[in-house]
Amino acid sequence: MADKHYIVVGGTRGTGRALVQHLLDAGYRVSVFGRNHAAEPTPSRLGLHTVDVSDVGALRSALDLAVDMHGKVSSIVFMQRNRSSTDAFETDLSVALTATRVAIDHLLERAYFSENEAGNGIVMVSSIADHYIAPEQDLGYHVSKAGLVQLARYYALQLGHKGIRVNVVSPCVVIKDAAQEYYKQNGWITERFERFIPLGRAGKSQDIINAIMFLAGDQAAYITGQNIVVDGGLTLRSHESIIRDFPRTGQ
Numbered sequence: 001m002a003d004k005h006y007i008v009v010g011g012t013r014g015t016g017r018a019l020v021q022h023l024l025d026a027g028y029r030v031s032v033f034g035r036n037h038a039a040e041p042t043p044s045r046l047g048l049h050t051v052d053v054s055d056v057g058a059l060r061s062a063l064d065l066a067v068d069m070h071g072k073v074s075s076i077v078f079m080q081r082n083r084s085s086t087d088a089f090e091t092d093l094s095v096a097l098t099a100t101r102v103a104i105d106h107l108l109e110r111a112y113f114s115e116n117e118a119g120n121g122i123v124m125v126s127s128i129a130d131h132y133i134a135p136e137q138d139l140g141y142h143v144s145k146a147g148l149v150q151l152a153r154y155y156a157l158q159l160g161h162k163g164i165r166v167n168v169v170s171p172c173v174v175i176k177d178a179a180q181e182y183y184k185q186n187g188w189i190t191e192r193f194e195r196f197i198p199l200g201r202a203g204k205s206q207d208i209i210n211a212i213m214f215l216a217g218d219q220a221a222y223i224t225g226q227n228i229v230v231d232g233g234l235t236l237r238s239h240e241s242i243i244r245d246f247p248r249t250g251q
């Protein structure tokens with residue numbers, strides 16, 4: 001069960017990094033792609049690949065090296081998101097979409113997916129910004145997140161007969177470990193999460209990891225092309241119901 005090799009693209013920070021730790025704790029071999037790795041001792045099951053995924057040649061070389069080091073790939077999880085504001089639209093698309101396509105195509109061309117009866121799980125992390133508009137995020141973020149959903153559906157149809165499943169996880173708000181302090185100091189936001197989110201709290205990295213592990217793993221053997229929204233039920237609410245529930249000034 002633990003004899004699997006996972007690649008986590010964008011596993012150096014945030015929820016991606018928490019996923020890497022989860023996979024290591026579960027005994028898997030893990031290859032992490034990103035530009036800035038923490039200087040920490042690395043167990044032999046962990047491969048750190050310093051790569052800007054918008055550099056197509058470097059991305060392909062990193063995939064070759066990852067397979068050389070840790071063997072064929074059981075699953076690949078795409079967590080990366082552009083945070084640079086330089087050429088934001090183009091960079092968002094190349095980091096999120098082009099890199100994902102290039103990586104999948106390279107794994108297929110080189111026959112890098114391992115044999116697995118329950119199939120190999122590809123998981124792309126999108127966002128509820130794939131269909132709602134979050135004004136604090138830029139246009140490229142929205143377009144690239146929406147694009148990931150169709151990328152997944154397209155590949156799901158193309159790759160099903162090869163035993164490769166492709167699914168999406170779409171988080172809403174996630175309070176990452178690094179952001180805990182901010183939310184502690186801004187309790188009013190947490191109170192609003194408790195009030196408006198049906199499950200009574202904001203998401204945590206572990207909530208996203210649980211959905212990824214399910215979709216990447218054998219229990220999702222008959223699931224492909226799906227987008228699981230991990231939002232505590234928030235997007236079930238009509239916009240009007242949220243507006244009406246909003247405290248009046250002074251309440």
Ligand SMILES: NC(=O)c1ccc[n+]([C@@H]2O[C@H](COP(=O)([O-])OP(=O)(O)OC[C@H]3O[C@@H](n4cnc5c(N)ncnc54)[C@H](OP(=O)(O)O)[C@@H]3O)[C@@H](O)[C@H]2O)c1
Nearest residue numbers: 010011012013014015034035036052053079080081127174
């Ligand atoms: N946090 C939330 O509330 C939330 C909500 C909805 C969806 N999501 C989605 O969940 C995923 C994880 O979010 P997060 O907030 O944990 O992300 P994050 O902390 O911003 O981490 C992003 C990751 O992407 C990597 N990355 C960015 N540009 C790269 C490039 N050019 N080449 C290689 N790697 C690159 C970063 O690595 P380096 O900097 O080391 O290169 C980092 O590991 C993202 O896809 C995000 O859109 C998050």
